[in-house]
Amino acid sequence: MRRSALKLGISLILFVAIDAFPKRLERSVDLNEQHKLEWVCICDDLWPLSYILEIEPLITEAKFKGRVRINVTWTEGADKISLHVHPDLQISHSNVRVTRLNDVHVSDDSAEEPKAPAPVRISKTERNPKKLVIHLDQMLRRNVICEIDITYLGNITTNGTxxxxxxxxxxxxxQKHSYVATYLRLNNARKMFPSFDELQYKTKFQLILRRPKNMTALSNTPIEKSxxxxxxxxxxxxxxxxxxEMTTYQLAFVISDxxxxxxxxxxxxxxxxxxQVRVWGRKDYVEALKDVPDKIITIVNYLxxxxNSSIKLAKLDIVAMPTYTATKASDNWGLMIFKEGELSSPLVWNMAYELTYQWIGQYITPYRWVDASENKGLNSFLASMTTMDINPDELKGKWPMNILYSLYYGYGKAFGANRRTGIIRDAKFAKIELVFRMFYYILGKEDFKTSMRHLIQSQSTTWPGVAExxxxxxxxxxDIYNSMKYVATKSGSLPRPLTIIQxxxxxxxxxxxxxxxxxRNYNNSTITFSQKLYVRETQNPLNSWESSYRWNIPLVMQSRHKWNNSDYTPKAWLLKSNYxxxxxIRDIDDKDSFIVVNPEEIGLFPVNYDSHNWELLADYLQSPTFETIPTLTRAKLLHDSWNLAYADELHFKIALNMTLFLKHEKSHVVWEPFFPMIDHVGRRIEGSGVFGKFEAYLRSLLKPMYTEACESPQAGEPSWKAHLRGLARYFLCGAGYEPCISEARDQFKKWMADQEPDKGNPVANEFICPVFKWGTDDEWNFGLERVIKFPRDSPERKQSERTYLLKTLxxxxxxxxxxERLLYVAITRRADFTDADIHLIFTMxxxxxxxxxxxxxxxxxxWDTIKQRFAGSMNLWTGIVRSATGFFNTQEGYDMVSKLYAERRSEFGNAEPFVIEAMENIMREMKWSEKNLPVIDQWLTDNLVKPLVIDKDMQQYWKTALACPNREINDATAPAS
Known part of the structure; x- marks a missing residue:
């Protein structure tokens, strides 16, 4: 599933839709589309009433014959018909017919009698790249019904999905087997038949397919007759x-054996x-799918x-499709298509996510593609809740914290996520998902469910004022927010006049x-709340418009003496209007009790406290009863304290004190944020005299977690075990923990002893970096040789293996x-290293x-040699200048960069702005270091005075918890102290 950390970056596509029919209330905000969409408005007062579509695939020719009959009516008089048609469809003028039908809807004030069916003369047909325009010889009055009958020839796609x-x-x-299928999102229906290929045109379809007798055809509905x-x-x-009634993109079929x-x-x-549920797959793969049908039934019954609704269809066919290359499963109404590995997976989340679309996305559909952002975010949240109820271990430690941490990093960039670093589309969807999670807590579990039922029920009927x-x-x-508003109004969940939409x-x-x-004011028992823009990186002062950001923030609070895990309703609201x-407000507990704001990460925001409240929290977390604070909240407190210290919002001594409880912490959920944080802080202080003490402290915390690596992936063990095992080993190896390094080098020797080392890599990735960091020249040179000699066209070796080797080198x-040797070889031996390779080296x-x-x-x-080498590649030149100058954080580094700038100022070319920016950044980093390094140094000195012994109880706990399944646990596997 897609719950790995988000690498933030996006390109926005603004989609503005115009239609001639009454518009519904829509949000005037910039929402992302799911895909790039070629949009062409029909812009005629014309509406489809029904389709009859006949398709005959010609598999040996990679073509198909088609015939479409569309019953249409006009809302105003017109003498032409416009249809979406892809240029690939071959349509001749003689194969286009229009017939006026006798079933005419006549307005009440008309005395016109219904006429018998009659051909309508076509004066000409006109094609442009995206439309077919049929010009009629006569003006047809409103409410006339015609049948458009078009026979055509099209191409079957053979190089994609x-x-x-x-x-x-x-x-x-x-033996080879062929199959034919459809993927009509977003506007691909026009590639298969002339149509009204926009979301607002929803009508009924009658599908007729021609197939070989030895194959089976599936579509949205059951077969009526063959x-x-x-x-x-x-x-x-x-x-x-x-x-x-449905839109063109919902139509689907599969013809296969x-x-x-x-x-x-x-x-x-x-x-x-x-x-009725059926799961389909190729004969050789059906056994791998044997558990899938019951899993689907479990999820369907839950949803x-x-x-409180069916999907409104009699059957649901789900297909495991070989060589399916679409990035997302095809969730067509009544007929879903998955990659084989995705469908056979025992995990629940992905199936729950796709099945949720059968209700919200298929039974009720987005009115415009811009509404798909909320659709995706809502369904992702509902899938997570479904998974938590059906198989809670699957998301334990992954949701919502991992995606939230990624949002904190991405949106906390100094120059803004969308302008400087960018955010990928999934980051937008992830944020929307967590906004729905926030509403789930604000409304309460049952009221949120009621709002979802209200959404489906209220959108299941025709809008008032629009023809049937x-x-x-x-x-x-x-509409989604209005359904929650409907529930919030009845329950009084929000203070007036605040609304869900606001x-x-x-x-x-x-x-x-x-x-x-x-x-907290401990003298008069009050609490003061303030809000500002969260920026995680050191930066210049905010622009005035950035300083004006404000949110409507729910303030959920708990305290030591009044903790209530069944009550997460907001105690107050910090409003945008209070600019x-x-x-x-009055304090919620006495001065000797800590308080926690935003427990369980209910809202999308970090929280800073006064120093005394942080001290109360740190002290309590080191007490025997620290686990009375829920797991997600402990993780939040640790994550917030370190990120705020990193952002220079919190004294670093407090952040370090918040790690002391980790020596007793048993939850991988709490440990999860610790690893990226020590990586980020470690990079910032590396090169200083503090760094060695920092590594020693990390070794003291992580030693109990060290276990021998599993020889192969272990079936049946929770994914968090392997993940935590790998993280602990990675950071212990990086910090110089000898048992870890020895194990890695022992594994690497097996590869070096192989007589044909370029045929495959027997060493797990987790062992490679420790060898290249702490190993010998021979081991490192062996790795470089494997990169240079890597077989480029071997079907057995993936290029990602070479990329990983180069990254770790x-x-x-x-x-x-x-x-230096790697740089020299990469820059001088251009036949062995591409521009992308060199960029990767600079980045690493x-x-x-x-x-x-x-x-x-x-x-x-x-300088002169590199400048000459990169004369034809400005990207490489700016890349090396930026990477070489932009990451120092000391006075020595500043002196080096400024000296280079003074000596070569006229020679930087397009790279000059990066050098100027680098010097500005170094000055800011120096201020951070001047303030924080002495604090970190003193804290580590004070705490490293204590003997660095392994807590035997925790050692035994982690040895048992993280051990490989079926591996005997004994003292021989324990690391040296």
Whole structure:
């Protein structure tokens, strides 16, 4: 699943839609689309009433024959018809017919009698790259119904998963099998048939497919009848039941020789029907899918109860498709398509996420693609809640903290996430997901469920004032929030006049996050709350417009003496409208009791406290009863304190005190944020005299976690075990823990002893970096040789293996001589190293002081040679200058960069702004170091005076908890103290 840390960066596509029909209330905000969308408005007063679509795939020719009959009506008089048509569809003028039908809807004030069906003369047809325009000889009046009948020829896609595509797979005997399927999101339906290919055009479809007798056809609805094709004994024609009203992108079918299996459990009857579920796959893969049908039934039953609704279809077919290359499963209404590995996975989240779309996204659909952002974020949250209820261990320690931490890092950039660093589309969706989680706590579990039921029920009927069949079962982002508003109004969950929409807008529209500061007055028993923009990095003063960011923030609070895990409703609100005012309330506990604001990360914001409250928290966390503070809250307190210290918002002594309880902490959820934080802080202080003490402190905390590596991935063990094992080993190796280094080198020797080392890498990735960091020249040179001799076109070796080797060669080496050699070889032997390789080396060298210092000296000493080498590549030139100058944080580094700038000022070219920026950044980093390094040094000195012995109880705990399954645990596996 997609819960790994987000690497933030995005390109926004603004989609503005215009239509001639009454508009619903929509948000006037910049929302991301899911994909790039070619949008062309039909812009005629024309509406489809129904489709009859016939498709005959010609597999050997990679083409298909098609015929579409569309019943349409006009809302105003017109003499032309415009349809979305892709240029690939071959349509001749003679194969386009228009017939006026006798079933005419006549307005009440008209005396016109219905006319018999009659052809309508076509004066001409006109094609442009995106439309087919049919010009009629006569003006047709409003409410006239016509049938558009078009016969055409199209191409089947053979090099991807889009529109109507075809692919092959080999069975265990090597025999090839073909299949044909569709992927019509977002606007790919026009590649398969002329249509009204926009979301607002929702109508019924009748699908007719021609297929070989030895194959099976699936679509949104069951087959109504199958008939033999006259004159073609090997062919059948399947007529599917008419669909409910839906959009063109929802239409789907698969023609294949796949086999099906059914669940042993039954879907609960709801809305008077029982959903029939079948899972399909190639014959050789069906055994791997045997547990999938019952898992689907479990999730379907959960969601049916949650929404108090069926998906409104009689059946659901789910296909495991070989060689399926779409980035996302195809969640078509009643027919879903997955990659084989995704469908056979025992995990719940991905299946829950895709199944949720059967209700919110298929039964009710986004009114515009801009509404898909809220749709995706909401469904992601609902899938997480479903997973937590069905299989809580799956997300334990991963959700919501991992995605929230990534948002903190991304949105906390000094220059703004969207302008300087960018954010990928998934970051926007992740933020929306967590906003819904926040509303879940604000409303309460049952009221939030009620709001989801209200959303589906309220959008299941035709909008008032719109003719039947137009806009049915569609929702905008505002409809989601209105459903929550409906519940909040009834329950009184929000203080008046605050609304759900007002809250949502401040969180979703602003590409930043707030920092809430809590200051307790222990003399008069009051608490003061203030908010400001959260910036994690040292920076210049904020611009005035950045300083004006404000949010509507729920203040959920708990305290030592009044902790209540069943009550997470806000005690107060810090409002956007109180622009220049802080909020003051009565304290919720006495002065000897700590308070916690935003426990469980209910809101998307870190919290800072006055120093005394931090002291109370640090002291309590070291007490025997520290686990009465819930796990996620302990993780938040640790994460907030270190990030605030990193951002120079909190005294570093407090942040370090907040780590002392870790020697007794048993939850991997709490440990999870500690590793990136020690990495970030370690990079900042590396090269200083403090760093050695810092590594010693890390070894004292992490030694109990050290266990021998598993020889291979262990089936059945929770993913967090392997993850935590790997993290502990990585940081212990990086900090010079001898048992870890010895184990890594022993594993690496096996590769060096291989007579054909370029055929494969037997060493796990986790062992490579320690060897390149602490090992011998021979071991490092062996790695460099493997990069140079890596087989480029070998089907057995993935290029990602070479990339990882190159990353670790550059990023892990401590010896400047090794780094210089790598730079020399990479820059001079251009046949063995691409521009991308050299960029990667520069980037990896910025991760350590040895790396960027050596890179700087290499640039300084070989300036003329490098300038000449990179004369034809401005990106490489600016890349090396930026990487070599931009990461120092000491006076010595500043002197080195400023000297280079003074000597070569006229020679930097386009790289000059990076050098100027680097010197500004170094000055800011120097101020941070001047303030914090003495504090860190003194704290480490005071705490390292104590003997660095391993806590035997914790050692035994972690040895048991992190041991590989089925491996005997004994004292021989324990690391040396």
């Amino acid at each position: 889009s529109d109507l595509f075809m692919n092959e797979y080999n069975d265990v005997n090597g 008939v033999a094709v006259p004159g073609e004994p090997e062919m059948m024609q399947d007529h599917f039941e008419q669909t409910p 796949f086999e099906s299996i059914v669940p042993t459990k039954h879907a609960n009857t709801i809305d008077g029907q029982e959903l 049916q109860e949650y929404f 069949g137009r806009g049915t079962r569609s929702f905008t982002a505002i 809250i949502a807008e401040t969180w979703i529209d602003q590409e930043r996050l707030p920092l809430v500061t809590v200051t 220049e005012q802080n909020l003051n 550059a990023g892990c080496a401590k010896d400047p001589a090794k780094i 060298l910025t991760g350590s002081s040895n790396g960027y210092t050596t890179l700087f000296k290499f640039l300084y000493d070989h």
